[in-house]
Amino acid sequence: MDLTVIILSFNTKDITGRCLSRLKSSVVSCQTRFKNKIEIIVLDNGSTDGSAEMIKSEYPWVKLVASKENLGFSKGNNLVMKKVKTPLILLLNSDVYLEEESLYKALAYFRVNLNCDVLGPRLNYANGKLQPSAGPLPNFFNIILWIFGLKGFHPQSKGYFSKAHQVGWIMGAFFMLKKKVYENTGGFDEKLFMHMEEIEWCKRIKDKGFKIWYAPQFAVVHLHGASTNFDLGPSFFNELKGIKYYLLKHFRSLYIPTKMFLIIGLIFRVIAFSILGKTKRARVYMEGLKVI
Numbered sequence: 001m002d003l004t005v006i007i008l009s010f011n012t013k014d015i016t017g018r019c020l021s022r023l024k025s026s027v028v029s030c031q032t033r034f035k036n037k038i039e040i041i042v043l044d045n046g047s048t049d050g051s052a053e054m055i056k057s058e059y060p061w062v063k064l065v066a067s068k069e070n071l072g073f074s075k076g077n078n079l080v081m082k083k084v085k086t087p088l089i090l091l092l093n094s095d096v097y098l099e100e101e102s103l104y105k106a107l108a109y110f111r112v113n114l115n116c117d118v119l120g121p122r123l124n125y126a127n128g129k130l131q132p133s134a135g136p137l138p139n140f141f142n143i144i145l146w147i148f149g150l151k152g153f154h155p156q157s158k159g160y161f162s163k164a165h166q167v168g169w170i171m172g173a174f175f176m177l178k179k180k181v182y183e184n185t186g187g188f189d190e191k192l193f194m195h196m197e198e199i200e201w202c203k204r205i206k207d208k209g210f211k212i213w214y215a216p217q218f219a220v221v222h223l224h225g226a227s228t229n230f231d232l233g234p235s236f237f238n239e240l241k242g243i244k245y246y247l248l249k250h251f252r253s254l255y256i257p258t259k260m261f262l263i264i265g266l267i268f269r270v271i272a273f274s275i276l277g278k279t280k281r282a283r284v285y286m287e288g289l290k291v292i
Contacts, residue, residue, distance in 0.1 A: 001107050002037040002086040008076045009094045010045040013054055015223065016094040020059050023098055030103040038103070039063065041080050045070040073172065074188035074197045081182050089182065091175040095223040096123075105218035106176055113164075117210035118177045118202070120170025122161060122219040131222055132156050134214040137168035137203055138246060140254050147265030153199075164215040168206065172198035173222045181210050189249075195235060196242020203250055240288045262292050 005023065009016045020040075027038050043065045044052040052066045071079065077091055088110065090103075102121070110116055123131040136142060138153040146152030153168070155161075175198060185204050188197045202212055240262075247255045266285050273282040 001034050001088065001111070003088045003090060003103070003107065004039045004041060004084045004086045005090045005092055006077060006080045006084075007040070007042045007092050007094050008045055008073060009042055009047060009051050009055070010070055011047045011049045011051065012094045013047070013049045013051040016042070016051055017054060017058065019092070019094050019097060020055070020062060023092070024059075024061070025100050026098040026103045029100045030107060033104055034107060036107075037086070039086065041065060043067060043071075043076050043080055045072070045076055072190075072193040074192050074194075075190045078187040078190060081187055084179060084182075087179050089177055089179055091172060091177075093173040093222065096173050097221040097223075099218070099220065102218050102220055109213075109215050109217065110176075110178075113213065113215075115211050116213045117181050118170065118175070118205060118212040120167075120176070120212075120214050121174055122216040123171065123173060123222040123224075124219050126221060126223055130158065130161055131224055132161065133171035133173065133222075134161070134167040135169060137206065138199065138243065140251070140258055143243060143247075143258055144261045144265070147262050148268065161214070161216055164213060164217065167212055167214045169199045169202035170212060170214055171222075174220050181205055181208075184208050184210075189245075192242055192245060193238075195238035196246060200242070200246050200249070203246070236284055237287060237291065241291050244292050259292055263289065266292075 007016070007019065023040065027040070030036070031038060040061065041063045042055055044055065044067060046067050046069045052064060055062055055064050065080065067076070081089060088107070106119060106121065109119060120134055123133040125131050132155060135153045135155045142152035144152070146154060185201065185208055188201050192200060205212060247258055266288050269285040270282050273285065
């Protein structure tokens with residue numbers, strides 16, 4: 001049950017510090033029960049806010065890898081995963097705060113569910129409300145539902161997140177996996193810099209026969225948007241680019257008919273948000289038309 005926790009940091013000095021402080025409590029609780037080895041590695045993606053210096057001075061138990069440039073989520077995590085020797089890996093966002101028993105419960109779940117190869121927990125917003133963090137893999141039909149605001153491959157119902165079950169994808173904020181999953185799939189597609197990269201990887205993970213589980217038996221807090229300074233406009237823009245890449249890579253024959261619906265859906269969003277006076281959002285959707 002030895003584990004390596006990988007955290008990427010980019011100009012989130014204070015948030016990363018709180019993440020590491022909460023993580024240490026969870027590590028101590030876990031090791032008290034399992035007597036296992038847990039290694040913490042932080043890759044700092046060329047931060048300019050003093051993050052690397054803070055980690056080095058205040059968290060000496062963390063192995064720091066300082067990159068001179070921002071490698072992005074995919075390339076950064078792949079770089080570290082290549083060197084991991086433990087049988088389990090946890091990819092953890094710097095804006096995720098663990099509870100004291102989070103790691104223990106996650107590892108215990110792998111012990112009781114031998115059918116689990118990748119695991120995601122319940123994610124909560126800072127106010128304690130559920131953050132939807134799993135769903136079915138994107139396809140022609142649920143992508144169309146998504147662009148028209150009907151959630152599609154982003155389910156929102158509380159029922160979906162109320163019990164443990166196999167899913168198509170889990171969010172990369174807390175992404176625990178067996179090392180053999182990485183070894184058999186090669187990790188993230190590095191052509192995806194940020195957004196949709198975990199969903200695309202989950203597609204290849206499931207294609208290899210591995211099982212992905214969502215388990216609400218344990219929860220963590222995710223400050224959704226903190227790593228992007230809470231500007232969620234670029235998130236939608238990058239997700240749209242990711243969907244295009246995903247379709248061209250895995251469902252090329254369906255791209256053209258899907259593109260038609262995406263254009264119609266984006267135009268609908270532009271009109272709707274312009275009428276509502278939300279011009280910033282409308283501009284994001286207008287820019288999206290250039291992407292697809």
